[in-house]
């Protein structure tokens with residue numbers, strides 16, 4: 001993913017944000033990208049079965065025309081971040 005994004009429609013700057021998922025109130029969360037086709041679960045009242053391969057969706061919005069472009073990248077490894085923080089402090 002490039003550091004600075006240009007809108008593929010109008011070439012203006014794109015600003016990072018995220019797509020909010022409205023779950024059961026008051027739970028709010030970032031939408032996730034899930035690998036594979038949606039499958040029904042035999043648990044949880046027949047809701048969707050969640051594959052383990054899932055990534056938070058990072059979305060960018062064009063400041064001029066509103067075009068959205070999304071990326072689903074693996075979240076940073078928390079244990080690696082903890083190690084990096086301990087080495088720099």
Ligand SMILES: [Zn+2]
Nearest residue numbers: 007010062065
């Ligand atoms: Zn645009």
